[in-house]
Amino acid sequence: MSTAPDITTIAPRDRAEILAQALPYIRQFHGKTMVIKYGGNAMTDPALQQDFAEDVVLLKLVGINPVVVHGGGPQIETLLKRLGKKGEFIQGMRVTDAETMEVVEWVLAGEVQQDIVGLINQAGGKAVGLTGRDGAMIRARKLRMADQADPSREHDVGQVGDIVGVDPAVVKALQDDQFIPVVSPIGFGEHNESYNINADVVAAKLATVLQAEKLLMLTNIRGVLDKEGQLLTELTPSRIDELVADGTISGGMIPKIAGALDAAKSGVNAVHIIDGRVPHALLLEVLGNEPFGTMIKG
Numbered sequence: 001m002s003t004a005p006d007i008t009t010i011a012p013r014d015r016a017e018i019l020a021q022a023l024p025y026i027r028q029f030h031g032k033t034m035v036i037k038y039g040g041n042a043m044t045d046p047a048l049q050q051d052f053a054e055d056v057v058l059l060k061l062v063g064i065n066p067v068v069v070h071g072g073g074p075q076i077e078t079l080l081k082r083l084g085k086k087g088e089f090i091q092g093m094r095v096t097d098a099e100t101m102e103v104v105e106w107v108l109a110g111e112v113q114q115d116i117v118g119l120i121n122q123a124g125g126k127a128v129g130l131t132g133r134d135g136a137m138i139r140a141r142k143l144r145m146a147d148q149a150d151p152s153r154e155h156d157v158g159q160v161g162d163i164v165g166v167d168p169a170v171v172k173a174l175q176d177d178q179f180i181p182v183v184s185p186i187g188f189g190e191h192n193e194s195y196n197i198n199a200d201v202v203a204a205k206l207a208t209v210l211q212a213e214k215l216l217m218l219t220n221i222r223g224v225l226d227k228e229g230q231l232l233t234e235l236t237p238s239r240i241d242e243l244v245a246d247g248t249i250s251g252g253m254i255p256k257i258a259g260a261l262d263a264a265k266s267g268v269n270a271v272h273i274i275d276g277r278v279p280h281a282l283l284l285e286v287l288g289n290e291p292f293g294t295m296i297k298g
């Protein structure tokens, strides 16, 4: 459960002061786009989910344009297990056969996306759920994955998509109005087939195409950690290369850091990997003045 402090004891005068302190940040980010990756691991607690939805609505109401890209790895895993299938990952990507693809579409677009849309609407926002198929947003082709250790070897990861192009028109149309887009990471191919794309990769690409002010990746860990478990508050491209090469960065952190770095190099002003288990993590990052999580430098 959320461990938010009881603020009913804060005097009205202090509350007003707290709000007033947010003004410089609201002014700085007014009218700007923020892409928020909401990881499947960060969305397991109902109280935290509600905090998240409230934060998104608050950002929208103060004139910032949040675009949510959601994951759902653990939720896909749960359904696969019920169907007697075992999930397999290679370099952070789920090996996706035809049956797994059906499960992925069902869980992401049918369940997780609609849960988030419902929570945001309940919090007073107007969320619209989309997949990459809607508005012909995310074109993809089969990902060709080279082995990390031996690049001459290739892994067949099935229907995992490599993004060919993103047309953000539908997202722009929604966000220019009063709506909050909630995007599921599913792409479409030239024969109308669907592709499973890692949500970090979609969030990073969308942030780049939209030239977002910020890309915030909410996950289930404090940020990127070194071998001793210490939080790395800032990462440069060369340090990232070292950490991937020596195996300090592994699993789901691989596509996350690769996407974060791509976005940082392609004009997204601020890219942060932050702890979605902290109540109101989003507001803390956007309106707080203390460093939080890991910032990725381009």
Ligand SMILES: Nc1ncnc2c1ncn2[C@@H]1O[C@H](COP(=O)(O)OP(=O)(O)O)[C@@H](O)[C@H]1O
Binding pocket: 038, 039, 040, 041, 042, 071, 072, 073, 200, 218, 219, 220, 221, 223, 224, 225, 226, 248, 249, 250, 251, 252, 253, 256
């Ligand atoms: N160096 C690292 N620092 C932090 N987390 C790491 C690192 N290397 C691997 N990880 C793993 O990456 C996970 C986050 O990725 P992932 O499970 O895909 O999250 P999400 O569902 O939020 O996308 C962490 O929980 C952790 O187990």
Ligand SMILES: CC(=O)N[C@@H](CCC(=O)OP(=O)(O)O)C(=O)O
Binding pocket: 038, 039, 040, 041, 070, 071, 072, 073, 074, 076, 092, 093, 094, 104, 160, 161, 185, 196, 197, 198, 199, 200, 252
């Ligand atoms: C290709 C690939 O791995 N797709 C991911 C899509 C969901 C996702 O990325 O969810 P998280 O952000 O919660 O990890 C998957 O099937 O799990």
